[in-house]
Every structure is written in C-alpha cells, then in structure tokens.
Amino acid sequence: MNDVLDVILRLLIVFVVFLTFPLIIGQTEHKVMAHMQGRLGPMYAGGFHGWAQLIADGVKFAQKEDVVPAGADRRIFQLAPAVALLPYLLVLLAIPIGPDEGAVGQVIDAGVFFVLAVMGVGVLGSLMAGWASANKFSLLGGLRTAAQLLAYELPMLLTAASVAMAAGTVSIPGILDAFEWWWLPWQIVGAIVFFVAGLAELQRPPFDMPVADSEIIFGAYTEYTGLRFALFLLAEYAGIVVLCGLTTVLFLGGWHGPWGADGLGWVWTLLKTAVLAFVVIWLRVTYPRLREDQLQKLAWTLLVPLSLAQIALTGVVKVVIQ
Amino acid sequence: MAPIPGSGLAKGLAVTLRTMTKKSVTAQYPDAQPDLPPRTRGVIGLFEENCTVCMLCARECPDWCIYIDSHKETVPAAAPGGRERSRNVLDRFAIDFSLCMYCGICIEVCPFDALFWSPEFEYAETDIRDLTHERDKLREWMWTVPAPPALDPGAEDPKELATARKTADKLAAQQAPPATEPHADEQARAAERPTRPQGDSKQQTDQPKPDQPTPGQEGRE
Numbered sequence: 001m002n003d004v005l006d007v008i009l010r011l012l013i014v015f016v017v018f019l020t021f022p023l024i025i026g027q028t029e030h031k032v033m034a035h036m037q038g039r040l041g042p043m044y045a046g047g048f049h050g051w052a053q054l055i056a057d058g059v060k061f062a063q064k065e066d067v068v069p070a071g072a073d074r075r076i077f078q079l080a081p082a083v084a085l086l087p088y089l090l091v092l093l094a095i096p097i098g099p100d101e102g103a104v105g106q107v108i109d110a111g112v113f114f115v116l117a118v119m120g121v122g123v124l125g126s127l128m129a130g131w132a133s134a135n136k137f138s139l140l141g142g143l144r145t146a147a148q149l150l151a152y153e154l155p156m157l158l159t160a161a162s163v164a165m166a167a168g169t170v171s172i173p174g175i176l177d178a179f180e181w182w183w184l185p186w187q188i189v190g191a192i193v194f195f196v197a198g199l200a201e202l203q204r205p206p207f208d209m210p211v212a213d214s215e216i217i218f219g220a221y222t223e224y225t226g227l228r229f230a231l232f233l234l235a236e237y238a239g240i241v242v243l244c245g246l247t248t249v250l251f252l253g254g255w256h257g258p259w260g261a262d263g264l265g266w267v268w269t270l271l272k273t274a275v276l277a278f279v280v281i282w283l284r285v286t287y288p289r290l291r292e293d294q295l296q297k298l299a300w301t302l303l304v305p306l307s308l309a310q311i312a313l314t315g316v317v318k319v320v321i322q
Numbered sequence: 323m324a325p326i327p328g329s330g331l332a333k334g335l336a337v338t339l340r341t342m343t344k345k346s347v348t349a350q351y352p353d354a355q356p357d358l359p360p361r362t363r364g365v366i367g368l369f370e371e372n373c374t375v376c377m378l379c380a381r382e383c384p385d386w387c388i389y390i391d392s393h394k395e396t397v398p399a400a401a402p403g404g405r406e407r408s409r410n411v412l413d414r415f416a417i418d419f420s421l422c423m424y425c426g427i428c429i430e431v432c433p434f435d436a437l438f439w440s441p442e443f444e445y446a447e448t449d450i451r452d453l454t455h456e457r458d459k460l461r462e463w464m465w466t467v468p469a470p471p472a473l474d475p476g477a478e479d480p481k482e483l484a485t486a487r488k489t490a491d492k493l494a495a496q497q498a499p500p501a502t503e504p505h506a507d508e509q510a511r512a513a514e515r516p517t518r519p520q521g522d523s524k525q526q527t528d529q530p531k532p533d534q535p536t537p538g539q540e541g542r543e
Contacts, residue, residue, distance in 0.1 A: 034346070036341050038341055039348050
C-alpha cells in the first residue's frame, strides 16, 4: 500500500512539474523577450504584470474548434500532438533534482540511454503531423524536421556518451555522484554542443527552420487548431525544461554547488536549469533564423567534429588519470 | 586585425542583454495619457465667439468637410440717428472628421482666430456618420487647446506686442517732456499685458487691425 502511495505521489509531483514549469518558462519568455526588445510584454491578464497570460491563452485555445482537414490522415493527425508531448513527460521522470532517493521520479539504470531515446520520439510527433496534414507546407516542415533530427541527434548522443565515458556509467544519478568540479572545463565543449544540438532538436530559434512561420507558415503545425496546437506549443516549452534539466545534470553537476551541499542540492539544480532556460530565451531573441543549408552545415561540419574531439579528449584524460 | 570569430554573436547577445536592463519605451496608453507636444494635430476646436461666418475655412478646405449655415441679423443703430448694421449669425458649424485630412489649412486661413488645433484625439466612433461633429462639440474642444508654447529665448517680439510698444512709444514721445521717460515704459508694459495670448483670452484678437494684415489675408492677395 505504501509503495503504491509512493508511486502515485511521485507521478503526481512529476506531472505537476510537467504542467507548471513549461508555463513558467513561457511566461518568462514573454517578459524577457519583451524587455529585450524594449517592450513590456503582457500587462493585463491576471492583473499583476500579466502573470496569467498563458492561462488566458490556454482558455482561448480550449474554446477554439478542433479542425481536422478533409484530406488528412485522421487518426495520425489527431495522435501527433500527444506523441510530441508525452515523451517529455517520461524524460522528466528520470531527471534527478537532488541527491536523495526521493528527489527523482524513477531511478533508471540506463538513464542517459533512456532519456535520449525517448526525447528522439518527441520529434516523431512533428513528423507525423507534417505527413498527416495533407498540406504541402506541413510536408515541407516535416521533411525539415526529419533532416534536422538526423543532423543533430548525432552530436547530442556523442556528447552524452562523452559524459557517460567520463563517469563510467549511464545512470544519471551515477554520473552526478561521480561529478567533480573540474569536469566543467573538461566537458565544456561537449556541454555547448549538447545544448546547441538540443536547441536544434526542439526547433527553437535560431534553429526553427522546420516551423519558420514567415516562410512555411509553421510547418508541420499549419493545419492544427485549438487544443492540439496548444499541445504542440506546450511540447516545445516542456522540451526546454527537459533540455535545460538534462544539460544541468549531465554537464553542470546538477545538485553540486560551491556551498549549501546538504539538503539544498535541489535548489542548485533548479537554479542552473532556470539560468539555462534564460539562455534559451536569450538566444531566441538575439539571433535570426538559420537557413536550411546553414543549419545542416553547422551540424555536420562543426558540431559532429567537435563532439568527436570531445570524446577523444574524454578518453585520453580518462586513461591518463587512471 | 581580423575580428575574433564569434565576436559578432557575442555582440548581439550583449545588445539584447543591455536592452533588457534598460527601461522599456512602451507607453501604457489607456492607463497613462501620452505626453503630447504643443501644436499636436489632434482635433480642430472652434472658438465660435470669434467666428464671423466669412466661410474662408469652408472654401479653402481641400476635401470640403466643413459645413457652415448662417443668417443675417440686423443690429439696431448704436447711437440715435445712426445706421443699422447687419451681422452674420452662425447657425451651424460642423466638421466631418471622416473626411478631414488634418492638413490644418482651415486653421491657417481663419483671419479671426476662430479655429485651433487641440491635442485631444480620443474621439473614435463606431459609426462613420458620428464623426461629423457639430459646433457644440467643437466648442467643447476649445477647452482642451493648450496655451501656445513660449517663444524661444531671444526671439523677436510677436507682432501685436511690437506694434503696441511702437504706438506707446510714439504716444509717450508726443505728449511728454523727456522727464516722463519711465512712464512711457510703463505704458508699453501695460499695452503688452492684455495681448499675451493665453487660454480663453483670445477675444481681443477679434478686432482685426486694418493696418496689419493677418497671414491668411496676405496669402490671398
């Protein structure tokens, strides 16, 4: 009975985090982006500085008609948002925020492997949406998504592998237990490559070629309306939470911090995640969208060689210090 | 020296970060009224006491958006044995702001200072026909006309002032021995006081000075 309660509680907490954190990041994006552009952002919804803007947006989306185009592959079309969103919920289960047993949804031995595999599934949602919409723009978006997935999954896996090599384990709590502060400079290239590749996989600007609203009118999401469209948006922000959380635990040492080690580890994890989320927004505001060929070029000629170099470096250092 | 690779990217990040820390420029309009400069072209106010129904504004208006109706009234002779005078009485003065293009020609052309720019701009309507505003509304807008901005330091005196001073000086020179020089100065100051154009005291300008043509009349001659 106690076990059941424990599981239910953990699932509930993860679910609540899954529902609230993306909204917090979304709201932060509204405000940060506005101020970076000399604006104020939402000011009305909820009364105080538009804190309830995303709730209002959600209500608006819920009121809209859920349209499925006549030529669409109905079942796939309707399933796609769920496929895009749910993997991030599963990944969230495996990210530890503190050193204790209670600070992680579920300890998975092959954590890194699980996390990256499941994150890859999320992109499938966009592919399904692009194909099932029976719309040329959607199809283009889907194709670009596929190309982007192929290009950026590789450096992401390689850099994650580099960390796993350094720690000698693929369990995420295991990696964090083995973490030392000097891993930071040692794995810095890997961290940057992982983060950039993750951004590209989330299709966040400046890597938002597959959605490119000014070009292929939101790509795979062209035909979506109402709640299903909102789910895609939610998936993007949940993706930011997951990417920042993963970068934090894999490269930035998660709950390790210069002080406050006991009991406050989770604060460090959340803090680092929040800072990374800010960087995600910052990059979005600052840089224009890459062209499709530039996107591919960046992945194959820069990120992949860099991640390979990182693996070589990790291997050499690992052998030397043993 | 070649720029360091990525320095442009860093510069971009610095720009956005710096902008974020600065105060944003958004004006929260319905909550905070905008701070409009003097001579803002918001709406045209009618100071109908000054209007003599000369119809110049209506005739000069490029899109004919000013409607004026009037009739003549006979004013009995002021002094016994005098002649009766006829006077124009304004019946209707309306401006159709759906046609008005805010060129301001009517205001420029009015020889009696009956039309003014007001910075008031919140007069949107849901029906285009409601944009034709009658004289009562135009008169109400007169209350929102601000005092004209002060002259630049060192600027020439306004024409009215200069003329008044010249007259006063001449008067003083005529009637007084050199001992009463300061008196003349005082007179000049007294002359300039009522002509200071502010708020509602525009009345004194409705006596056109025959020897001093207003710019509008000049333009037509």
